[in-house]
Amino acid sequence: xxxxxxxxxxKRQDGPESSxxxxxxxxxxxxxxxxxxxxxxxxxxxxxxxxKDVRPVVWECNCLEEVCGxxxxxxxxxxxxxxxxxxxxxxxxxxxxxxxxxxxxxxxQVDRSRMFENLKKVKAWVKIDGTxxxxxxxxVSQTDRNKAYDLSQCMTCGCCLEACPQFQLNNDxxxxxxxxxxxxxNLHPTGxxxxxxxxxxxxxxxxIADCGNAQVCVEVCPKNIPLTESIAEIGRQTTWEIxxxxxxx
Amino acid sequence: MVKREKxxxxxxxxxAGLATALKVCESKMKAVLVSYQPxxxxxxxxxxxxxxxxxxxxxxxxxxxxxxxxxVKGGDFLAHQPPVRDMCYQAPAIIxxxxxxxxxxxxxxxxxxxFRRFGGTLFSRTAFAGATTGQQLVYALDEQxxxxxxxxLVEKLEWxxxxxxxxxxxxxxxxxxxxxxxxxxxxTLKGDAVVLxxxxxxxxxxxxxxxxxxxxxxxxxxxxxxxxxxxxxxxQIHPTAIPxxxxxxxxxxxxxxxxxxIWVPRKRDDDRDPLDIPDEERYYFLEENHPLxxxxxxRDVASREIHDVVYNKKLGVGGDAMVYLDLTHHTKEYLDNRxxxxxxxxxxxxxxxxxxxxxxxxxxxxxSMGGLWVDYETDGHGMIDHRSPxxxxxxxxxxxxxxxxxxxxxxANRLGANSLLSCIYAGLLAGPCIHSYTQHxxxxxxxxxxxVYDDARRHWESRFQEIRSLNxxxxxxxxxxxxxxxxxANVLIVRTNNKLKETLKTIDDIETRAKxxxxxxxxxxxxxxxxxxxxxxxxxxxxRIITQGALVRDECRGAHFKPEFALEQPDRFDPHExxxxxxxxxxxxxxxxxxxxxxxxxxxxxxxxxxxxxxxxIAQFKNNCPDIxxxxxxASLVTPRPRKYD
Numbered sequence: 064x065x066x067x068x069x070x071x072x073x074k075r076q077d078g079p080e081s082s083x084x085x086x087x088x089x090x091x092x093x094x095x096x097x098x099x100x101x102x103x104x105x106x107x108x109x110x111x112x113x114x115k116d117v118r119p120v121v122w123e124c125n126c127l128e129e130v131c132g133x134x135x136x137x138x139x140x141x142x143x144x145x146x147x148x149x150x151x152x153x154x155x156x157x158x159x160x161x162x163x164x165x166x167x168x169x170x171x172q173v174d175r176s177r178m179f180e181n182l183k184k185v186k187a188w189v190k191i192d193g194t195x196x197x198x199x200x201x202x203v204s205q206t207d208r209n210k211a212y213d214l215s216q217c218m219t220c221g222c223c224l225e226a227c228p229q230f231q232l233n234n235d236x237x238x239x240x241x242x243x244x245x246x247x248x249n250l251h252p253t254g255x256x257x258x259x260x261x262x263x264x265x266x267x268x269x270x271i272a273d274c275g276n277a278q279v280c281v282e283v284c285p286k287n288i289p290l291t292e293s294i295a296e297i298g299r300q301t302t303w304e305i306x307x308x309x310x311x312x
Numbered sequence: 313m314v315k316r317e318k319x320x321x322x323x324x325x326x327x328a329g330l331a332t333a334l335k336v337c338e339s340k341m342k343a344v345l346v347s348y349q350p351x352x353x354x355x356x357x358x359x360x361x362x363x364x365x366x367x368x369x370x371x372x373x374x375x376x377x378x379x380x381x382x383x384v385k386g387g388d389f390l391a392h393q394p395p396v397r398d399m400c401y402q403a404p405a406i407i408x409x410x411x412x413x414x415x416x417x418x419x420x421x422x423x424x425x426x427f428r429r430f431g432g433t434l435f436s437r438t439a440f441a442g443a444t445t446g447q448q449l450v451y452a453l454d455e456q457x458x459x460x461x462x463x464x465l466v467e468k469l470e471w472x473x474x475x476x477x478x479x480x481x482x483x484x485x486x487x488x489x490x491x492x493x494x495x496x497x498x499x500t501l502k503g504d505a506v507v508l509x510x511x512x513x514x515x516x517x518x519x520x521x522x523x524x525x526x527x528x529x530x531x532x533x534x535x536x537x538x539x540x541x542x543x544x545x546x547x548q549i550h551p552t553a554i555p556x557x558x559x560x561x562x563x564x565x566x567x568x569x570x571x572x573x574i575w576v577p578r579k580r581d582d583d584r585d586p587l588d589i590p591d592e593e594r595y596y597f598l599e600e601n602h603p604l605x606x607x608x609x610x611r612d613v614a615s616r617e618i619h620d621v622v623y624n625k626k627l628g629v630g631g632d633a634m635v636y637l638d639l640t641h642h643t644k645e646y647l648d649n650r651x652x653x654x655x656x657x658x659x660x661x662x663x664x665x666x667x668x669x670x671x672x673x674x675x676x677x678x679x680s681m682g683g684l685w686v687d688y689e690t691d692g693h694g695m696i697d698h699r700s701p702x703x704x705x706x707x708x709x710x711x712x713x714x715x716x717x718x719x720x721x722x723x724a725n726r727l728g729a730n731s732l733l734s735c736i737y738a739g740l741l742a743g744p745c746i747h748s749y750t751q752h753x754x755x756x757x758x759x760x761x762x763x764v765y766d767d768a769r770r771h772w773e774s775r776f777q778e779i780r781s782l783n784x785x786x787x788x789x790x791x792x793x794x795x796x797x798x799x800x801a802n803v804l805i806v807r808t809n810n811k812l813k814e815t816l817k818t819i820d821d822i823e824t825r826a827k828x829x830x831x832x833x834x835x836x837x838x839x840x841x842x843x844x845x846x847x848x849x850x851x852x853x854x855x856r857i858i859t860q861g862a863l864v865r866d867e868c869r870g871a872h873f874k875p876e877f878a879l880e881q882p883d884r885f886d887p888h889e890x891x892x893x894x895x896x897x898x899x900x901x902x903x904x905x906x907x908x909x910x911x912x913x914x915x916x917x918x919x920x921x922x923x924x925x926x927x928x929x930i931a932q933f934k935n936n937c938p939d940i941x942x943x944x945x946x947a948s949l950v951t952p953r954p955r956k957y958d
Contacts, residue, residue, distance in 0.1 A: 078838070093557055095557065095661075097557075097558060097661075099558045100557045100558045103558060106787075107787055107789045107790045108790075118832060118833040119789075119833060121839075125349060125353050125354075125524050125525055126353075126358050126523045127523065127524065127559040127561070128561045128657055128661075129660065130358060130447055131352075131353040131358075132353060133349065133353050146558075169837060182458060183458060183462050189414040189455070190459070191413055191456065193338060194334055194335065194409055194740065196405035196408060197412075198408060199412075200411030200412040200413075200414075202424065204419065204423050205420075205421065205423070209649070211416040212416040212441060212652070215441075215448055216653070218352070219350075219352055251414045253412065
């Protein structure tokens with residue numbers, strides 16, 4: 064391995080039904096470069112390590128500053144965003160794989176629409192009356208706002224689900240990201256008015272009761288969202304909901 | 313008679329697109345939301361510092377009228393004033409709306425919205441959610457749109473790219489041609505109106521603060537179809553970004569709004585640790601040169617000062633193109649609460665902790681004040697008619713634009729935290745106006761001859777077939793980088809006519825070579841290459857609009873700076889003198905002795921320059937080139953005057 068080059072080993076796949084294969088590349092070394100830069104270099108010179116012309120690697124990215132959530136992939140065995148994966152800090156060859164818990168679209172690009180569908184399932188919104196100017200929002204204490212802000216930075220990247228042993232390609236588990244969104248909206252004074260229907264949505268199959276408490280979600284979250292706290296909190300809220308139903312209805 | 317359901321096609325899922333979609337649904341029309349990628353990932357999430365509204369919660373005496381004045385002054389009086397004024401008056405309602413949606417805005421001890429300082433104003437006018445305000449606002453609007461999607465009023469087409477408008481023989485837009493980025497199929501969407509909320513063109517410069525989707529391709533496509541493109545040469549260079557190979561990452565103006573100070577060592581090549589350099593040996597050049605606004609001068613001014621310090625005074629940190637942005641005087645707790653998000657990003661990319669050491673930053677291409685020309689209508693008293701179908705409509709009937717894709721609100725330079733406002737404002741305005749438009753539409757899309765749609769589809773199908781068959785020796789991605797390098801070198805902070813002419817030649821050369829590209833990937837599934845080659849063609853045309861506009865405009869205004877044509881403001885000049893001068897000159901000959909020495913000469917030169925140049929640049933596509941003309945600017949509300957920030 065030469066010091067002037069960055070070596071990469073990339074798991075490629077032509078389409079959802081095709082079988083995956085590995086391909087090696089090397090790109091010129093540049094200090095302070097990241098994995099995105101390496102993939103862009105491959106676009107500019109799409110030749111693999113055997114000197115063969117190949118099609119450029121396909122991946123998903125947009126903001127390149129870890130706020131849009133697009134460029135998540137498995138890098139040297141760890142799920143993370145490729146924009147903040149600096150090559151100087153990575154062991155070579157840098158191994159890139161698509162996330163395994165979502166259907167592969169092509170190469171490193173996966174289909175995370177399940178996450179967005181789940182946001183619909185758990186009714187992840189505040190029910191406002193409309194967009195007309197009917198006055199201020201509710202007063203919120205600094206403490207509650209800070210708690211909400213920690214949760215509101217979830218960029219639907221999928222790291223927590225990739226790491227979760229319970230979340231699988233072929234099951235219905237909602238996963239930490241969705242539970243945390245339920246907590247987020249239940250925390251808001253107006254959002255809390257629809258607390259019950261949100262809790263209802265996480266009490267069925269694939270809901271909060273299926274969480275195996277592996278606690279790995281919180282370790283991989285790039286935004287340090289307190290996901291295990293959210294799971295515990297939603298666990299408490301649903302238990303109270305069941306209790307209420309049993310005794311007060 | 314059964315009322316038919318109207319269908320509005322919205323391209324883009326950022327703030328402007330989402331805001332339009334909400335209003336479209338509220339007007340009981342159906343919204344089809346087309347996005348290049350899943351919603352929630354649009355470039356609006358990159359906005360950091362906040363959103364402006366003059367609510368004056370701190371008793372500073374702020375008002376929407378002052379917000380309006382600051383905005384048109386910040387834009388060097390190039391924006392039409394009635395729409396800007398309306399935006400500033402609607403701003404408080406927009407903040408209240410976003411607050412009701414649950415945005416985690418920072419709070420005061422009593423639990424109300426907190427506001428902070430930003431550039432180009434002396435008031436605390438900026439509401440914020442840590443330093444990820446854009447992300448938080450996008451999420452809130454996205455959640456509301458998802459609620460409508462859940463109720464069946466919104467249809468989302470994610471992973472679809474807009475290629476062009478469907479325009480009938482009468483010149484009316486009847487729908488859009490879109491490209492499925494997974495299957496590669498090209499098809500038309502029939503609609504009563506189309507809205508381009510497709511953002512800015514940062515990718516033209518290859519490296520900017522923009523996201524990878526910010527190619528300006530959709531707006532350029534409209535220009536190629538005959539829409540007017542306005543003020544293209546006004547590209548904002550943000551003073552503070554983190555240098556990088558793939559992207560120049562924004563370091564929010566809010567860092568200075570929260571007291572961040574810009575400095576360089578006074579001594580050239582001073583290689584001491586910044587923390588070892590005592591205060592008197594630091595050159596706080598913005599504070600020294602602009603005592604009133606200090607570090608919060610508008611972006612065009614700050615970027616020029618940094619450029620001057622680095623390239624003319626050669627005082628860049630370590631001899632490199634970098635200056636310090638220093639927050640180390642604040643506590644960690646304060647910084648994390650007010651600037652949460654961006655300081656982590658700085659540390660992740662540079663390995664240095666900005667709580668402990670000053671950040672190293674440099675200006676970067678950030679925002680386009682120019683964009684598609686859009687119309688507006690007043691009620692005759694300078695107030696915007698909120699129901700007029702003309703508001704936000706491009707020069708193609710039925711084709712609307714909102715957000716950074718259009719040119720309406722920022723003139724020659726945008727003030728920080730006004731972009732989130734203009735995106736949401738324009739989107740919320742567009743919805744009801746489009747509704748009015750559809751009320752008077754001559755026919756439904758279903759009654760438009762099917763050949764109009766078929767022809768549009770076939771045009772794009774053959775275009776893409778052509779692209780797929782390209783097998784020359786040029787790499788499209790490398791060519792894009794070359795285009796960017798050329799613009800970065802010559803169409804940036806300081807512009808000269810020689811370099812601009814040279815750049816036009818480079819663009820011509822790149823256009824010729826672009827015909828020789830190799831379509832590196834011709835497979836049918838999820839193949840981004842043909843789409844990128846098409847975007848590259850559009851980027852070439854847009855580069856030409858920007859460069860040609862810059863070449864023609866022989867003056868300095870906002871972000872457009874040509875030293876050759878700079879007017880030197882005399883010492884102790886007060887912009888109000890200019891108002892006096894204008895007043896007086898209506899009635900009598902003004903004598904040199906009425907003002908301090910040199911002031912009248914300057915004001916006469918300024919007046920002449922204003923009469924000649926205070927006009928919108930309009931580019932129209934003719935013979936493969938932008939045909940440039942100029943349009944009067946509506947300055948009926950505030951008298952334009954020389955800008956001053958010290």
